[in-house]
Amino acid sequence: xxxxxxxxxxxxxxxxxxxxxxxxxxxxxxxxxxxxxxxxxxxxxxxxxxxxxxxxxxxxxx
Numbered sequence: 001x002x003x004x005x006x007x008x009x010x011x012x013x014x015x016x017x018x019x020x021x022x023x024x025x026x027x028x029x030x031x032x033x034x035x036x037x038x039x040x041x042x043x044x045x046x047x048x049x050x051x052x053x054x055x056x057x058x059x060x061x062x
Contacts, residue, residue, distance in 0.1 A: 030045070032051075044057075
């Protein structure tokens with residue numbers, strides 16, 4: 001099995017790894033309760049999506 005002939009430099013390794021970082025998830029604001037939520041998903045707090053109630057939650061019932 002072939003092995004590397006020479007060691008890769010730290011700079012070359014760092015250049016390769018420059019895109020391996022994690023990106024934060026994009027969130028949007030719920031227009032009803034102003035909580036942060038994932039886009040194109042129903043709000044977990046109030047249960048609304050596109051102005052309609054789609055999930056029954058304790059807060060919406062109370």
